[in-house]
Amino acid sequence: xxxxxxxxxxxxxxxxxxxxxxxxxxxxxxxxxxxxxxxxxxxxxxxxxxxxxxxxxxxxxxxxxxxxxxxxxxxxxxxxxxxxxxxxxxxxxxxxxxxxxxxxxxxxxxxxxxxxxxxxxxxxxxxxxxxxxxxxxxxxx
Numbered sequence: 001x002x003x004x005x006x007x008x009x010x011x012x013x014x015x016x017x018x019x020x021x022x023x024x025x026x027x028x029x030x031x032x033x034x035x036x037x038x039x040x041x042x043x044x045x046x047x048x049x050x051x052x053x054x055x056x057x058x059x060x061x062x063x064x065x066x067x068x069x070x071x072x073x074x075x076x077x078x079x080x081x082x083x084x085x086x087x088x089x090x091x092x093x094x095x096x097x098x099x100x101x102x103x104x105x106x107x108x109x110x111x112x113x114x115x116x117x118x119x120x121x122x123x124x125x126x127x128x129x130x131x132x133x134x135x136x137x138x139x140x141x
Contacts, residue, residue: 047090051078054093 045053054060055078061071081089120126122133 047086048078048081048083050090051086051093 052075055064055071055074064071064074078086117126117128118132121129
């Protein structure tokens, strides 16, 4: 207790300084309109460059190696594609799921629903499953 009593004043000063710093006004953010001409004048990434950048990622390279395709061979194949084929492939890149396939999401949702129904059945709130003892988790019944 004596430890806190001796350090009360420095702690109060630090707390007051922190409170003061937190209440200082922040500078306002500025946003300007961007013209169409300005956006069009900026160099944009072509679909072929985008596909090459995708193939340059380390996770994609390791997946290609596991499938038996060397990254160099994949880059050579991209170079030999026509422009419309590159457009079609990059269009598929936008529609691919980021983390998992649809099957994993469906299985995860089904497991979640099963667990919710199981818990409510064990609490005696529902009567869905015949293998549960009704109200076994509810000590009132």
